[in-house]
Amino acid sequence: MDWSIQEIARLASTTSRTLRHYGDLGLLPPSRIGANGYRYYDAAALVRLQRILMLRALGLGLPAIREVLDHETDAARALGAHLAWLRGERDRLDRQIGSVEDTITTLNRKEQLMAENMFDGFDPTEHREEVEQRWGA
Structure with missing residues (x-):
């Protein structure tokens, strides 16, 4: 068709x-x-x-x-690799959403923030190359 x-x-x-x-x-x-x-x-x-x-x-x-x-x-293989990447991104975003939701709940309850839980799903090394190019190592 x-x-x-x-x-x-x-x-x-x-x-x-x-x-x-x-x-x-x-x-x-x-x-x-x-x-x-x-x-x-x-x-x-x-x-x-x-x-x-x-x-x-x-x-x-x-x-x-x-x-x-x-x-x-090989379109099927390429799409399979892309699908795996998308699923990883979805998992990372789900962790970020959970982390932000927990922070909001903690702030609303006026409880002590738990720094260990606040950054799940955030990858500070993601932009390392760009930062080093702009401002050095």
């Missing part, structure tokens, strides 16, 4: 202009072009678009995304 560019744009919450741009860059060529000039996408293209959108959400630029897609051709 093929989907039109308008259908894919609506489903992916993007624009047909964005999809055409991805096609022009070679990131997401249409699976076929109809006699009317409309672009159509098959299931493999949808999987590729899902990967593009996930990599964009991670902050990668389009040239980096192209490099990732060109080197990682």
